[in-house]
Amino acid sequence: MKLLVVEDDRETANYLVKGLTESGYTVDQSGDGREGLFLASSGSYDAIILDRMLPGMDGLAMLGALRAAEIGTPSLILSALGSVDDRVRGLRAGGDDYLVKPFAFSELLARVESLLRRGAAGTATTKLRVADLELDLLTRSVKRGDTVIDLLPREFQLLEYLMRNAGHVVTRTMLLEHVWDYHFDPQTNVIDVHVSRLRQKIDRNFERPLIHTVRGAGYCLRASD
Amino acid sequence: MRTHAFRLASLYFGVFAVSVLGVLLFVYWMSADFIERQTQATLDAEIAGLAEQYAQRGLSGLVQIVAARSAGDRGDGMLYLVTDADGHPLAGNITGWPEGTPVAPGPVAFKVQMKVQGETLKRPAQGALIVIPDGYRLLVARDINDAALYRERIKMTLMWSGLVALVVGLIGGTVMSRNLLRRVEQVNRTAERVMGGNLSDRVPLRGSRDEFDQLAANLNNMLEQIERLMAGMREVSDNIAHDLRTPLARLRARLELSLIDSPEDGAQTEAVRDAIDEADRLLATFNALLSIAEAESGARRSAAEPLDLAQTVCAAADLYEPVAEEKGCALKLDVEPGIMIRGDRHLLSQAVANLLDNALKYGGGEVLLSAHQQDGRAALEVSDTGPGIPEAEREAVFDRFVRLEPSRSTPGNGLGLSLVRAVARLHNATVALEDNQPGLRVRLEFAAL
Numbered sequence: 059m060k061l062l063v064v065e066d067d068r069e070t071a072n073y074l075v076k077g078l079t080e081s082g083y084t085v086d087q088s089g090d091g092r093e094g095l096f097l098a099s100s101g102s103y104d105a106i107i108l109d110r111m112l113p114g115m116d117g118l119a120m121l122g123a124l125r126a127a128e129i130g131t132p133s134l135i136l137s138a139l140g141s142v143d144d145r146v147r148g149l150r151a152g153g154d155d156y157l158v159k160p161f162a163f164s165e166l167l168a169r170v171e172s173l174l175r176r177g178a179a180g181t182a183t184t185k186l187r188v189a190d191l192e193l194d195l196l197t198r199s200v201k202r203g204d205t206v207i208d209l210l211p212r213e214f215q216l217l218e219y220l221m222r223n224a225g226h227v228v229t230r231t232m233l234l235e236h237v238w239d240y241h242f243d244p245q246t247n248v249i250d251v252h253v254s255r256l257r258q259k260i261d262r263n264f265e266r267p268l269i270h271t272v273r274g275a276g277y278c279l280r281a282s283d
Numbered sequence: 284m285r286t287h288a289f290r291l292a293s294l295y296f297g298v299f300a301v302s303v304l305g306v307l308l309f310v311y312w313m314s315a316d317f318i319e320r321q322t323q324a325t326l327d328a329e330i331a332g333l334a335e336q337y338a339q340r341g342l343s344g345l346v347q348i349v350a351a352r353s354a355g356d357r358g359d360g361m362l363y364l365v366t367d368a369d370g371h372p373l374a375g376n377i378t379g380w381p382e383g384t385p386v387a388p389g390p391v392a393f394k395v396q397m398k399v400q401g402e403t404l405k406r407p408a409q410g411a412l413i414v415i416p417d418g419y420r421l422l423v424a425r426d427i428n429d430a431a432l433y434r435e436r437i438k439m440t441l442m443w444s445g446l447v448a449l450v451v452g453l454i455g456g457t458v459m460s461r462n463l464l465r466r467v468e469q470v471n472r473t474a475e476r477v478m479g480g481n482l483s484d485r486v487p488l489r490g491s492r493d494e495f496d497q498l499a500a501n502l503n504n505m506l507e508q509i510e511r512l513m514a515g516m517r518e519v520s521d522n523i524a525h526d527l528r529t530p531l532a533r534l535r536a537r538l539e540l541s542l543i544d545s546p547e548d549g550a551q552t553e554a555v556r557d558a559i560d561e562a563d564r565l566l567a568t569f570n571a572l573l574s575i576a577e578a579e580s581g582a583r584r585s586a587a588e589p590l591d592l593a594q595t596v597c598a599a600a601d602l603y604e605p606v607a608e609e610k611g612c613a614l615k616l617d618v619e620p621g622i623m624i625r626g627d628r629h630l631l632s633q634a635v636a637n638l639l640d641n642a643l644k645y646g647g648g649e650v651l652l653s654a655h656q657q658d659g660r661a662a663l664e665v666s667d668t669g670p671g672i673p674e675a676e677r678e679a680v681f682d683r684f685v686r687l688e689p690s691r692s693t694p695g696n697g698l699g700l701s702l703v704r705a706v707a708r709l710h711n712a713t714v715a716l717e718d719n720q721p722g723l724r725v726r727l728e729f730a731a732l
Contacts, residue, residue, distance in 0.1 A: 073536045080543040160532020160566065162559075163539040212601055238602055242574070242633040243567055245640050245695055251605040274542075274559055 064094035091115025110137040125152035164275035189281040229276035292460035350374040360426035368418025524569035578705035599635040617653035637699035666724035
C-alpha cells in the first residue's frame with residue numbers, strides 16, 4: 059500500500075512518515091501543495107493525507123484540482139481548524155475524511171485504514187459475516203450461530219459499523235461520528251458503555267469473544283485473538 | 284429599595300410641609316400684629332392730642348375740637364364721642380352710646396352703626412374710653428373694618444399659597460424621588476445584568492454631568508476594567524490551551540511511535556501507555572477550552588440552521604441512556620415533538636450532552652429531560668433529584684474550571700457548564716439553574732421558529 063503525505067510542518071510530517079512506515083506502508087512525502095498535486099496526479103497512491111494549509115497551493119484547492127482531473131484517490135484532510143463548518147467545507151472539496159490537529163496517531167491510522175477499505179470494497183452486500191456472527195441488513199436481524207440476538211436500533215448500527223470494519227481498529231471518535239453523527243468529545247466515555255452493552259449481547263454466552271478493546275486506540279471486531 | 288426611597292421622600296415632604304406652614308404662620312402673625320400696632324398708635328396719638336386740648340382749653344375746648352374732627356368724613360375711620368355723665372352725646376360722629384359697652388375707662392371694642400351709601404351697616408370698632416372729671420366721657424375709637432378685611436385677605440392669601448406650595452412640593456417630591464429612583468434602578472438593573480453574565484452591559488449616561496452621571500461613569504469604568512480582566516484571564520487560559528496543545532500532541536506522538544517501535548509488553552510499555560492516557564486527558568481539556576472560546580467568540584453563528592430541538596434532545600438521551608442505566612439512574616424523557624429553533628446542531632448536542640453528563644455524574648436519582656414549546660419560546664430542561672447546588676454557588680458553576688466538589692475527585696474538567704453557557708449565548712438563549720426540590724434543574728430557553 060502506497061500513501062502520500064502532503065504536510066509542510068516538518069515535525070508532523072516526520073512523525074506521520076515514521077508511524078505509517080512502521081505500520082507497513084510505503085510513504086512519499088511532500089511539503090508543498092503544487093508538488094503534492096504533481097505527485098498525486100500520477101494516480102499511483104492508495105490514499106492521500108494532506109494538510110489544509112499548505113505553501114504553494116491550499117490543501118482544499120489541491121484536492122479540488124485532483125478531483126477535477128478525475129483522480130478519486132481517498133484522501134484525509136488534516137486541519138488545525140476544528141469547527142464543523144471547516145469539516146463540511148473540507149468534505150465538500152472532495153475529502154473523504156477530516157481529522158483535527160493535534161490527533162492521536164492511532165486515530166489517524168484507523169481512519170487511513172478505513173479509507174483504504176472503502177476504496178477496495180464498494181460492492182453492495184446485504185449480509186455481513188464475521189466468524190459465526192451474521193448481520194442481515196435487509197431484515198435488520200442478527201444471529202450468532204443459531205441464536206437470534208435482539209438489538210436496539212442504535213446497537214444494530216454500532217454492530218454494523220464494527221462489522222464493516224471487521225479486523226481493523228475503530229476508534230471511539232469514529233464510532234461517535236459514524237453511528238451518532240456527533241463531532242465532539244463527550245466528557246464521560248459513553249462509547250465504552252454502549253460497546254460494553256453490545257458486548258453483553260454478542261459475546262456473553264459464547265466461548266470466543268468477538269469485540270476486543272485495543273488499548274490506547276479503540277475497538278476491533280475480529281474472529282480470533 | 285423602593286419602600287426606602289418612598290419613606291425618604293415622605294420624610295422630606297413632611298419636613299417641607301412643616302416649614303412652609305411655620306413660615307406662613309409667622310408671616311400672618313407679623314402682619315396681624317403690625318395692623319394692630321398701627322391702629323393702636325393712631326389711637327394713642329389721637330388721645331394724646333385730645334388730652335392736650337382738654338388740658339389747655341377745658342371741656343368746651345374738647346367738645347369743640349371733637350365736633351370739628353367729627354364734621355365730614357375724613358376717611359381715616361376715626362370715631363369720636365363726648366357725652367355727659369348720663370351718656371347724652373355732646374359732640375362726635377357716633378349717634379349714641381354703643382349698646383353693651385361698659386362705662387369703665389380703658390380699651391373698648393364695639394360695633395358701630397354707620398350709614399354707607401344709604402345702607403346701615405354694623406362695623407367693628409376699637410378704641411379707648413376716657414372718663415374726664417365731672418363724669419364726662421370721651422370715646423375715641425377707630426373703625427377697624429378695613430383692617431379686619433385686610434387681615435382676612437392676608438389669611439386667605441397665605442392659606443392658598445400654603446396649599447399651592449404643599450401641592451407643588453408633593454408633586455415635585457414625587458417626581459424627583461421617582462426620577463432619582465429610576466436612575467438608581469438603572470444602576471441596579473445594569474449591575475444585575477452584569478452579574479447575570481452580560482459583562483458588556485453599561486449604565487446609560489444622560490450627559491447632564493450631575494452626580495448620578497458621575498456615578499454611572501465611574502461604575503462603567505469599573506465594569507470596563509472587570510470585563511477587561513475577565514477577558515484577559517480567559518485569553519490567558521485559551522492561549523495556554525492553544526500553545527500547549529501542539530507540543531503536547533508531539534509528546535503524545537513520540538510516545539505512540541515508541542510503542543510502535545517496541546510493541547512488546549512490559550512495565551515500560553505500561554508506563555508509556557499511562558502517559559499517553561494522561562496526555563489525552565489534557566488534550567481533551569484544552570480542546571474543551573478552545574471550543575468554549577470558539578462558541579463565545581460567536582465565530583460559529585454561521586453554522587446556525589433550522590433544527591428540531593426535540594430530535595437533538597432525544598439523540599442525546601439515546602447516547603446517555605446506557606450510562607444512566609449503568610449508574611442506576613432513571614433517565615426519563617418528556618419531549619414534545621417538533622420544536623423548531625435556529626441553531627448549531629453540533630454545539631446544541633454537545634450542550635445537552637454536557638447537561639446530561641452533569642446530571643448523571645453529580646445529580647443522580649431521577650434524571651428528567653424535557654423539551655416544550657410555549658408562547659414562541661422553546662424550553663429545554665434537564666433536572667435531577669440529587670443534592671442540587673446552593674443558590675449562592677449557582678452563578679459560579681458557569682465559570683471555567685469551577686467544580687463544587689472540594690475533593691475534585693469525580694472525573695471531569697469543570698468546563699461542561701461553561702460550554703453550555705457559551706452555546707446558550709451564541710443562540711441568544713437564557714440559562715437558569717433552578718431548585719428542583721430536591722435536586723437541580725437547568726433550564727434553557729430559546730426563541731422558537
